[in-house]
Amino acid sequence: MSEYTYPILFGVVVGTATRIYMLRTDYRQYPTYLHGKIIHVALGFIAAGLGTVAIPSILEEEFTAITFLTLAASQFRDVRNMERNTLNELDNYELVPRGKTYIEGIAIAFESRNYLVIFTSFLSTLGYLLFNIWGGLIAAVIAIFISTKLMSGGRLGDIVEVEYFEPRFDGPGLYVDNIYIMNIGLPERKKEVLSYGMGFILKPKNFNARTTIANLGQRQAILHDVSNALGVHRDSGTPALVPLAKRDLDDGRVGVFILPQENDIEKAMKIIEKVPTLENAIRMPKERERKLEER
Amino acid sequence: MEIEKFILAAITTNPKKVPCGVAVFHCDDKEEMEKITTNLEAILDGIAHSLTDELYVIVKH
Numbered sequence: 205m206s207e208y209t210y211p212i213l214f215g216v217v218v219g220t221a222t223r224i225y226m227l228r229t230d231y232r233q234y235p236t237y238l239h240g241k242i243i244h245v246a247l248g249f250i251a252a253g254l255g256t257v258a259i260p261s262i263l264e265e266e267f268t269a270i271t272f273l274t275l276a277a278s279q280f281r282d283v284r285n286m287e288r289n290t291l292n293e294l295d296n297y298e299l300v301p302r303g304k305t306y307i308e309g310i311a312i313a314f315e316s317r318n319y320l321v322i323f324t325s326f327l328s329t330l331g332y333l334l335f336n337i338w339g340g341l342i343a344a345v346i347a348i349f350i351s352t353k354l355m356s357g358g359r360l361g362d363i364v365e366v367e368y369f370e371p372r373f374d375g376p377g378l379y380v381d382n383i384y385i386m387n388i389g390l391p392e393r394k395k396e397v398l399s400y401g402m403g404f405i406l407k408p409k410n411f412n413a414r415t416t417i418a419n420l421g422q423r424q425a426i427l428h429d430v431s432n433a434l435g436v437h438r439d440s441g442t443p444a445l446v447p448l449a450k451r452d453l454d455d456g457r458v459g460v461f462i463l464p465q466e467n468d469i470e471k472a473m474k475i476i477e478k479v480p481t482l483e484n485a486i487r488m489p490k491e492r493e494r495k496l497e498e499r
Numbered sequence: 500m501e502i503e504k505f506i507l508a509a510i511t512t513n514p515k516k517v518p519c520g521v522a523v524f525h526c527d528d529k530e531e532m533e534k535i536t537t538n539l540e541a542i543l544d545g546i547a548h549s550l551t552d553e554l555y556v557i558v559k560h
Contacts, residue, residue, distance in 0.1 A: 376549040389549030444546045
């Protein structure tokens with residue numbers, strides 16, 4: 205056994221544990237299946253190994269050995285591709301699809317979490333080798349804390365106010381507040397829509413939020429999350445019963461129309477507030493203004 | 500460019516108002532019109548939209 209055995213073991217264990225910790229199955233129900241989890245734990249183990257051995261190679265002045273970290277980059281980019289492809293395939297069979305923007309967000313998260321593992325292993329091994337096992341543990345805790353901060357993004361509740369409105373019909377037009385959702389012709393369908401449907405208005409808190417919730421991917425993510433959590437009154441062959449989100453062009457509010465199986469207003473509002481703001485949907489037109497002013 | 504929406508059928512009680520180039524179902528009264536529309540909606544996997552009180556169209560989205 206060399207002097208590096210324990211530090212390396214320590215780093216790998218901490219890294220893999222971090223990956224398991226970050227691999228939470230939540231309401232998004234992904235990944236639920238055992239094999240999907242094994243793939244990610246195994247990749248997390250590899251990532252932990254890569255992050256860990258970087259420190260001994262620096263200490264041994266084997267600088268060329270560090271270049272294997274580039275290998276990690278291409279390796280984990282493949283993870284993103286893999287997740288994107290799987291989710292895209294599965295999306296065709298969802299009653300309310302996730303949408304490409306949401307899928308891209310999930311795929312990016314999977315890739316970046318492997319880098320967080322590398323970072324955690326790297327820091328903990330460094331702590332162990334510079335001080336002792338306690339130093340390593342403290343470094344590990346700090347790194348895990350930073351990883352947790354980095355992995356959790358914003359929520360919709362931070363940027364919009366959610367308000368409940370009962371959907372109503374004006375002739376054949378379905379409205380949520382004053383936002384037109386769609387045209388439904390049959391009186392039978394109208395009845396169904398009114399008894400199951402719920403309407404919400406998302407009022408953006410600022411101009412940035414206005415552009416973010418205008419994004420079609422973000423809107424699809426809201427519909428998917430709500431339909432996922434509360435069920436959806438829909439089947440193939442009933443295209444009229446479809447949850448939709450439309451925008452008020454005047455002030456940027458978004459009207460969300462959903463058809464849940466469980467008609468619980470409080471719960472639905474909470475779920476909408478908890479929908480993640482997708483990284484790819486976030487726009488910051490205000491940033492530009494501020495920078496121009498500073499100039 | 501792909502055509503995303505398409506009128507599959509029109510159902511009407513007023514033959515004067517129907518468009519050309521589409522399958523048209525003439526009905527005697529509103530009740531019959533709604534019945535046929537419901538069936539067609541299910542068969543064609545389209546959405547029944549009402550343009551006026553006497554004219555429905557089934558649109559594929």
